[in-house]
Amino acid sequence: MISVRPLSAVLGCEIGGIDLAAGIDAETFTACENALHEHLVAVLPGQRLDPHQFMGFARRFGRPEPHVINQFHHPADPNILILSNVRVDGRPTGLADAGTYFHSDYSYLDVPARCTMLYALDVPATGAGTTFANQRQAWEELPARTKARIEDLVCRHHYGNRDDLDEESRTAASRLTPDQKARVDWVRHPLVRKHRHTGRKALYAVSGSSFGIEGMDDPAAVALLDELKVHATQPKYRFTYNYRPGDVVIWDNASLLHAAPLVDMSRPRTLWRITVKDPGPTLQSFASPRN
Numbered sequence: 001m002i003s004v005r006p007l008s009a010v011l012g013c014e015i016g017g018i019d020l021a022a023g024i025d026a027e028t029f030t031a032c033e034n035a036l037h038e039h040l041v042a043v044l045p046g047q048r049l050d051p052h053q054f055m056g057f058a059r060r061f062g063r064p065e066p067h068v069i070n071q072f073h074h075p076a077d078p079n080i081l082i083l084s085n086v087r088v089d090g091r092p093t094g095l096a097d098a099g100t101y102f103h104s105d106y107s108y109l110d111v112p113a114r115c116t117m118l119y120a121l122d123v124p125a126t127g128a129g130t131t132f133a134n135q136r137q138a139w140e141e142l143p144a145r146t147k148a149r150i151e152d153l154v155c156r157h158h159y160g161n162r163d164d165l166d167e168e169s170r171t172a173a174s175r176l177t178p179d180q181k182a183r184v185d186w187v188r189h190p191l192v193r194k195h196r197h198t199g200r201k202a203l204y205a206v207s208g209s210s211f212g213i214e215g216m217d218d219p220a221a222v223a224l225l226d227e228l229k230v231h232a233t234q235p236k237y238r239f240t241y242n243y244r245p246g247d248v249v250i251w252d253n254a255s256l257l258h259a260a261p262l263v264d265m266s267r268p269r270t271l272w273r274i275t276v277k278d279p280g281p282t283l284q285s286f287a288s289p290r291n
């Protein structure tokens with residue numbers, strides 16, 4: 001028997017009674033999926049997984065895709081990105097800082113991430129959590145007039161953090177090599193997304209990779225996106241989850257913004273990450289020009 005316990009009033013749940021290493025049946029997987037769609041973040045504590053077991057669970061949600069940053073792929077499977085501040089012989093063993101500003105994973109790709117999964121191997125006891133913001137609730141609580149004004153808008157996205165483009169900064173997007181930069185382009189997403197599984201609407205990636213809105217000049221678009229970001233990241237929409245060793249944490253990128261912590265480099269922290277893609281683009285048509 002599995003149990004689902006909410007972690008806060010705004011989002012997050014812990015699912016008990018699951019041993020992923022032993023494998024789960026279809027009914028248990030559906031219960032996990034439903035809990036994720038309801039609570040947007042699902043924590044499965046006390047797991048002991050090898051890379052193949054972790055990947056096997058991830059594949060049930062969809063197709064994983066390796067991160068554009070390919071220096072820290074797991075040797076057993078390139079779909080696993082190693083997040084770590086540990087250095088061996090002076091060389092980093094993983095990506096240390098990643099996404100320390102509010103963003104949605106892979107929103108700079110035309111097919112973004114359905115969900116992201118972290119497996120915590122070695123984490124400090126405190127202060128190493130990810131902060132999530134519930135974009136479904138943020139949408140629902142907008143004034144009706146604002147909803148009508150923004151509902152059909154389409155945003156232009158690109159890899160990066162709209163608020164910090166200084167590549168030397170720890171709060172910019174992780175730095176890309178020239179080759180990696182050549183592989184990212186402008187993409188389009190709706191400002192308000194309908195969830196593929198629940199049909200519920202949410203503000204989508206109003207912080208992070210959104211740099212413009214079609215049909216608006218850039219200063220006006222950024223002003224609107226900034227206004228929505230301030231609304232959508234208010235403390236009442238936020239919950240921070242502090243990882244424990246053995247946690248598998250899954251979040252729903254269509255309905256959340258999240259921000260990783262600025263990592264304390266003096267305390268070892270290592271997690272594995274798998275990012276699972278949506279089944280297709282967020283917009284049906286790509287006929288409009290990328291202005």
Ligand SMILES: [Fe+2]
Pocket residue numbers: 098099103104105258
């Ligand atoms: Fe992220």
